[in-house]
Amino acid sequence: MAITDRQYQVLQILWDRGPLTVRELMQHLPRGERQPYTTALGLVQNMERQGLLGHEKEGVTHRYVPLVDRREMTGRLVKDFLNRFFGGSAEALVLGLVDAEALSPEELGELEARLSAGEAEAGSATRTAAEPAPESRGNTSRKGKKR
Numbered sequence: 001m002a003i004t005d006r007q008y009q010v011l012q013i014l015w016d017r018g019p020l021t022v023r024e025l026m027q028h029l030p031r032g033e034r035q036p037y038t039t040a041l042g043l044v045q046n047m048e049r050q051g052l053l054g055h056e057k058e059g060v061t062h063r064y065v066p067l068v069d070r071r072e073m074t075g076r077l078v079k080d081f082l083n084r085f086f087g088g089s090a091e092a093l094v095l096g097l098v099d100a101e102a103l104s105p106e107e108l109g110e111l112e113a114r115l116s117a118g119e120a121e122a123g124s125a126t127r128t129a130a131e132p133a134p135e136s137r138g139n140t141s142r143k144g145k146k147r
Helices: 005-017 022-028 037-049 070-086 090-099 105-125
Strands: 053-058 061-066
Touching (some): 005 061, 022 061, 037 053, 037 061, 090 105
């Protein structure tokens, strides 16, 4: 799902501040009050049609709420970016960040540590109850009975 910079700004404001009316939202957007109300209203209505926002009625006004969470949307945008500019290769992206000196050796070390920790968690999560962890197997046969 492709979204515009302006739509992403709206989502960030709503994620950070909670449900807002169009007028309240306008106060937090760049150019705020200087843009026409109808422009901001059209933006949120379009986002609502796209399934990005919903609204809660409050009298005659509407309070707009995001229908996608920050983590989900960030994941979608990163995947789209990877596919469009790096052929889906996360490795190419990371190497590009290193080459552009946008990723320091310290940050790269932190990423490596997180990946290693994630691999360890993934390994333990894939074991089933029928297959106990190697350290807990003890002296058992293939059917799980003590020898």
